[in-house]
Amino acid sequence: MGKKILIIAEKRQGQLKNVTLEALTAARKIASSDITVGIIGEANQGMIETLRKYGTQNVCRFAGQDLNTSNPDVAFHILLKLIETADPDIVLFGHSLMGKETVPRLASRLKMGLVSDVTKVDVNDDGIFLTRPIYSGKAYETVKPLSKKLVVTLRPNNIRAIPASRPAKAEITDLSIEAPDMRIHILRSNERNKDTVDLTEAKIIVAGGRGVQRAEGFKLLKALADRLGGAVGASRAACDAGYCDYALQIGQTGKVVTPDIYIACGISGAIQHLAGMSHSKRIIAINKDPDAPIFDVADYGFVGDLYDIIPKLVDKLSKPTTV
Ligand SMILES: Cc1cc2nc3c(=O)[nH]c(=O)nc-3n(C[C@H](O)[C@H](O)[C@H](O)COP(=O)(O)OP(=O)(O)OC[C@H]3O[C@@H](n4cnc5c(N)ncnc54)[C@H](O)[C@@H]3O)c2cc1C
Structure with missing residues (x-):
């Protein structure tokens, strides 16, 4: 199918969240090559190895910068720069707090189509088909996106994360960005339930x-x-x-x-x-x-x-x- 895909990685306690690996599995279904993962902040060797194992060709990293992505203004500006740099056909996010908060704004700014809370991705000769629950989970719908550029959020724990048959290169590009002018300043944040499972x-x-x-x-x-x-x-x-x-x-x-x-x-x-x-x-x-x-x-x-x-x-x- 030859689509260029960008996945926005999410981390917790120094590890990639499973939804990132689920997104990589979905991305390989859509495009066997040209998969980039964007990471904000620290990306240790273990994470890069995992990304290689799951078929990541390129890693765009905003390394060594103190950018607080729990501030939606900061997250928006970094992700905007990331998407503009990678110029993908499809961006995959987890249907997480960051995904839910920033994706509608990004899709609107970049004039991309948006399908959220997807639980299944199918690809055949007629295109890509995305399934998602509607009416508070009482029914499912399957949609065929028509826009050329698309943002998708994936509900965690629905697509089984499977490593690629052979590891990819995961070549790292370091990007930098100026901290944007922010309308929100986070003064302090306390992480609750830090030691518990997400x-x-x-x-x-x-x-x-x-x-x-x-x-x-x-x-x-x-x-x-x-x-x-x-x-x-x-x-x-x-x-x-x-x-x-x-x-x-x-x-x-x-x-x-x-x-x-x-x-x-x-x-x-x-x-x-x-x-x-x-x-x-x-x-x-x-x-x-x-x-x-x-x-x-x-x-x-x-x-x-x-x-x-x-x-x-x-x-x-x-x-x-x-x-
Ligand atoms: C707009 C709106 C949004 C809402 N959003 C949510 C939501 O996101 N999440 C949510 O959960 N609810 C939500 N609610 C509330 C929802 O309607 C229910 O009131 C709520 O889910 C009931 O919670 P419960 O089952 O714990 O309590 P209850 O309905 O009171 O049930 C308690 C159960 O415990 C059992 N029980 C009692 N003692 C014992 C015992 N010792 N051992 C075993 N069983 C026992 C009883 O038999 C009973 O079945 C929302 C409501 C509205 C109107």
Whole structure:
């Protein structure tokens, strides 16, 4: 198909986010060569090796500069320069906070088409087809973009990241940019939940609802999540009740997640909560009400008190399995 593709890399705690590798897998489907990855800030040798492994030909790096991309003005200016320099046919972003915040502005400024929150990329002789959920996940649509230049955001955890059959060159070009005149100045930022797994990228999520009944109950959920290498999430009712931080909220007005396993504990399954998690690959519900709507979407269910069930699961997972 011969399209020129630029992927905007995202990092967390010195590692590339998985959505960047998922984007590289999608990019190889669209164009077997001419894939550039743009990285803002530090890009260590480990990251470059991973990019090579996933088929990156070029890396554009804004290295050694103290540019705070949590400021949307800064992110916009750097990304604008990056896209103008690389001049791609398609730009791929993660459907992350940065993607959601900057992409509409970039697409509008650069007069590029935009398809957001894509969960599947198909390519055939008739072109590129992008599938995405609509109406809060109640239906899917598949679109064929008609614009010559296109920006796409990919929902994390939907395209399986697969290394290329052979590593690419990943040749590095260092770019520089003056800090723009900003309308927003960030004075201070505190990273919360720094040591926890990123909810949108987590493969396993243990989520608690109003049924958890108290903030301490979330420690039990965390113990289960830790045993499974997963993250803790919550319903809005649990956040509103002050049992946990709003950063954990999943749903229509919270985060949208697609983990391999979603364990809903004391969550009724309101439509606004389902909007954020119903596309999880496997849903396990723990609820004492056998008629709770969450069981309609669950693959497996425990009917009972979460304070009886979860400690048993934690205990079981703490012991080595015997064959
Ligand atoms: C515009 C709008 C946007 C919204 N956005 C969101 C959103 O993004 N995310 C979201 O989650 N909600 C959202 N909501 C709120 C949503 O409608 C529900 O009120 C909320 O999801 C309910 O949360 P819950 O399931 O934790 O609580 P509840 O509906 O009260 O359910 C609690 C469940 O816990 C069970 N339970 C109680 N005790 C135990 C126990 N000991 N063991 C096991 N089970 C137990 C009960 O049987 C019950 O099913 C939104 C609402 C509106 C109007």
